[in-house]
Amino acid sequence: MPEGRLTLKDRERIAQGLTEGLGFAEISRRLGRPTSTISREVNRNGGAGAYRPDQAHEATRERARRQRPIAIDPQQPPAARTQEAEDKLTDVLVASGLTRMSSRVLACLSTTHSGGLAAADLVQRLQVSPASISKAVAELEAMNLIGRERDQRRRRDRYIVDKEIWYRSLLASARFNTNIAEVARQNAEALGRSTPAGARMDAMSEFFEQVGRETIAVAERYRHILTR
Structure with missing residues (x-):
């Protein structure tokens, strides 16, 4: 190649x-x-x-x-450095499979010092429509990549990225793998484990079951580190 x-x-x-x-x-x-x-x-x-x-x-x-590696210029305005960090993180997230809008939202939240912004703030910072933010937020919440908290003073929701986000995301991934393993196991039984298709489903079930167990173990080790 x-x-x-x-x-x-x-x-x-x-x-x-x-x-x-x-x-x-x-x-x-x-x-x-x-x-x-x-x-x-x-x-x-x-x-x-x-x-x-x-x-x-x-x-x-x-x-x-x-x-390209760029030396941090101490004279560069903080806003410019934040934007550069946000752009780099966005590109990495897009390459991982996230849509560009969801990647921009997650990168924006991650590089914000407060770790949280309301939908209106995201619209202003990213210069996109409220509908675009709503769709991206829904995708990120479904993947457990962002959280939500109520700002009682301003009576609106804030979307947040905290230390627990990645732990919850790993658990969601583990559940996804476990579900695949269970469906593949059922298919193996229905098709017959001795048939080529059944054997393929059986191997698929074993693989995703093992991945699910190891993902949970990694998540628990990560959480232990966070709470030490």
Whole structure:
């Protein structure tokens, strides 16, 4: 498999493959690239239905420019340093699979000294519509990546990121893996464990059950560190 960054020509071939209805595996085979490279490239640039090679190429160049190691200038205004930190975290979160709007909201909350902002504050800081914030918040809450608390004085909710957020997120991930394991186990029994499909489901069940147990163990160790 070739190494190095994707070229504009590579991205044009990816777009052509998506137009033809090809899956990531087939596109990666044609380009001689890992499937994970193709899936990350498409998902971080709008998904299969909105992928544009020229825009993706320019976005990658911009990310590379922002991610170059930069010495912190003590004369740089604090707001500029905060924005730079927020932009870098946003790009990393997008690469992990979050939508860009949800990544921006989570990065904004994480780099805010108070660790919490109301929806109206997020609208103002990110210069987006209230509907965009509402959708992003719903996604992040569903994944247990942000919390909510009531500001009684101002009579509105604040969305927060605290130390417990990552613990709760790990537990949510563990439950997700456990649910997959249970469904796969039921499918293995229904299909027959001696059949190829049943054996595949059985292996899937064992894998996700083990991942779920280990995720819970990691979460508990993390929480123990936080409470010491």
